[in-house]
Amino acid sequence: MSVPYLRGAVKDGDSEKLIRFVRLHLGDGNENVGRKEIDKSWTEALKILLHDQEPDCDFIEQTMQKDSSTLALLYFRLHFYFIRNSGEWIHDGSR
Amino acid sequence: MAAANLHSSKTTESLVDPRESGTQLRPGLWQTINERYPGSMITKSEFIPLARLAKALKDSTVCLISSCGVHLKRDRPMEVAHPLGDFSFRRVPSDAWQPDLIIHQLKYPHDDADLDINVIFPIERLQDLAAEGVIGGLTRNFFSFIGYNMDPERFEATVAEDIACAVDEEERADVALLAPA
Numbered sequence: 001m002s003v004p005y006l007r008g009a010v011k012d013g014d015s016e017k018l019i020r021f022v023r024l025h026l027g028d029g030n031e032n033v034g035r036k037e038i039d040k041s042w043t044e045a046l047k048i049l050l051h052d053q054e055p056d057c058d059f060i061e062q063t064m065q066k067d068s069s070t071l072a073l074l075y076f077r078l079h080f081y082f083i084r085n086s087g088e089w090i091h092d093g094s095r
Numbered sequence: 096m097a098a099a100n101l102h103s104s105k106t107t108e109s110l111v112d113p114r115e116s117g118t119q120l121r122p123g124l125w126q127t128i129n130e131r132y133p134g135s136m137i138t139k140s141e142f143i144p145l146a147r148l149a150k151a152l153k154d155s156t157v158c159l160i161s162s163c164g165v166h167l168k169r170d171r172p173m174e175v176a177h178p179l180g181d182f183s184f185r186r187v188p189s190d191a192w193q194p195d196l197i198i199h200q201l202k203y204p205h206d207d208a209d210l211d212i213n214v215i216f217p218i219e220r221l222q223d224l225a226a227e228g229v230i231g232g233l234t235r236n237f238f239s240f241i242g243y244n245m246d247p248e249r250f251e252a253t254v255a256e257d258i259a260c261a262v263d264e265e266e267r268a269d270v271a272l273l274a275p276a
């Protein structure tokens with residue numbers, strides 16, 4: 001999906017196209033895998049918070065002051081961080 | 096892989112659509128990718144023709160350019176999480192060896208290349224060819240970037256142009272070896 005294709009979807013309010021793209025991106029070209037990967041990253045984050053370790057809320061507050069573009073990329077970075085953290089890493093370059 | 100001579104006039108001409116001729120794309124690849132990523136494949140009506148060698152290969156300085164995402168371990172990793180792609184590239188010293196390098200990519204299996212990086216980035220084979228005198232020599236640096244990209248126009252205007260300029264003006268390459276991953 002090219003950027004013009006995605007921008008067209010934004011302009012048309014066609015969220016299904018955008019959702020499909022996100023799932024394909026996160027699932028290495030497989031929508032079903034992408035859907036599972038998204039769920040997995042959220043549950044991994046939840047599991048970590050259940051450890052009762054105190055988070056660095058000052059750091060989070062400072063980070064949240066960054067521009068939205070940086071935060072959006074950080075969101076994708078965090079997804080991959082949690083997926084890797086889960087131990088079920090499909091993006092390790094193996095078949 | 097494709098080889099392109101760099102010191103040639105940049106004239107363009109209309110060529111037969113490679114999707115029809117099958118000369119530049121594996122049969123069926125276009126359909127497969129469009130099925131998984133609708134709208135991701137670009138169409139060009141004009142191509143810059145591959146130039147003939149201006150001098151013998153044994154006298155030519157060769158540069159390697161690859162979309163495999165290989166870089167020095169000490170360099171900043173490629174931005175693999177960005178959903179639209181990474182618009183940067185890395186210079187890889189042509190005298191680097193496999194232990195110096197890492198593959199930073201999410202979009203293709205590289206377990207074989209982790210064992211022998213030359214299967215996608217034939218840096219040591221080119222060093223061998225230069226040592227044997229089969230080619231004249233190597234440029235100081237090779238170039239690597241991530242092939243996954245959703246904005247081919249921006250990519251062409253930035254990464255592709257910057258690499259082309261560096262290969263031609265800084266590295267003074269006679270031949271560029273293009274290796275997709």
